[in-house]
Amino acid sequence: QQQVKQSPQSLIVQKGGISIINCAYENTAFDYFPWYQQFPGKGPALLIAIRPDVSEKKEGRFTISFNKSAKQFSLHIMDSQPGDSATYFCAASRRSGGSYIPTFGRGTSLIVHP
């Protein structure tokens, strides 16, 4: 059972363009939604995260948009740069037994052409 669905699987954008990656979840108990960036040969790195009580969070060129009623959230990368080329994972977490355990999307491979 895939609890977090991520799309698209791959994305190619031109330098300076906007990259948009979407995720949808099923479990309404999730209350923490992080995005991770992973470069080849490296571990996932926390990029930005949001709680369901806000609809948008912005950090630099990265913005999360959150739609609680639709159970969807998305990552927007403004002014995309070649250095942003990486795999991006969304995740959804809920506190269970005192621990936050994330469920990850399958990832989006982003290529930004110069």
Next chain:
Amino acid sequence: DSGVTQTPKHLITATGQRVTLRCSPRSGDLSVYWYQQSLDQGLQFLIQYYNGEERAKGNILERFSAQQFPDLHSELNLSSLELGDSALYFCASSVEPGLPQQFFGPGTRLTVL
């Protein structure tokens, strides 16, 4: 650099063998998580330890086991290895289980031949 270290970086072994992967959490972090990343299953949570005690269990096979030592480093033991166990294994750490932010190590790439 997240501050989480993992060794070895690469591991090549044969079916039926046993291997141990090691993880040192960030300084001050008490909780350690293990994940498996493969092409067909994606990034999956295996097991979590907090201050030496098992705290949560995910999709971890019975052939796999883990422990966290008094110095807080953790080891993931994989036994009776099968071809399908070939994957990237990541360790992550957090200050405590109640905080959702996790910091991932660079991973160990396991190849089972």
